[in-house]
Amino acid sequence: MAPTSASGDQPSDKDNWDNGRLARRQQLLTEIVLRNKLTTLVFDGDTMCRVLEQVLLRSYGVQTQGVDNGRDAIALIAFGAKFNLIIIKKILPIMNGLEADSLNGSGCKILGVTACSGESERQAFLAIGVDVFIEKPLDPEHLVPILRELDG
């Protein structure tokens, strides 16, 4: 799916419910064009969320692979599949210290998404080496800067 053109550049009078932010979001959704082919692994047990995250990534031209359980995620990574970006919503048992470091070394970013971000959860994610940690939903505001950085 190519980035869709916004339906008119300005929201019409009828949909002025949140003017400023809406306009900025439209801009974000259409603006980015990646030079390189990026690949992402999306690990989210919730089907609906995983589908949405993958669709959003694909709208930016990112190739995605989705897994719904930790075992598959670990297997993919352990067997050498290369990803530019990994999106996880749960801490994989194997991903601590060493594992995360070796991934980070290869220029791979890890993004943790969660439904409720308590301080303890945030600390746990950061402790295993995720680069960014956000609360759901995954949105362009957080995603686009990361994609830009990965694109170089």
Place this chain on the structure above:
Amino acid sequence: MDFVNQLQRKFIDYSSSLHREGIVDDQFTQLRKLEDENSPHFVMEVASLFFEDCEKLINNMAIALEQKQGVDFKQIDECIHQLKGSSSSIGAMRVKNACIAFRSFSGAQNREGCLRCLQQLSHEYSLLKNKLQTLFRVSVASRCLYVCLVIFCRENEPAEPFPDVLVFQLEKQIVAAGGSIPRVH
């Protein structure tokens, strides 16, 4: 053409009201932008997934709160966690907020409070489901109408050419309301 314009107007107004009433938020608008002619029913499909999930989780929580031998608040917490995640992903703002309120009672292991919250949550979910299903029905009707009009134009030209400008207007209205133009072969 008046009823076509009316239908479009209804759709735009209804869609706006959903936002004004806080039933859906920016995230929902965003999802509609991801819809295109390759996946014209994307939002409807995602919404169906959400409705299924939501009903299952609400049921599970109701059962958990019924347990005489002791309520498993950890399980309830997990259900709320999941529901908060998916409701915020689809842009169901009021359902999400109901989850946030619910969380504080489950955290405090307050059964009465939880029962009240669950009721509130069910209410918000029903409201959302009704409104979205209405929205989708009108959206589908508009698209069908559009397709009929385009076919009518083609089959009747040049004997009775249908004003291009009206077809164009309808296209503009569909897009302005956040829909995508169906492909007519």
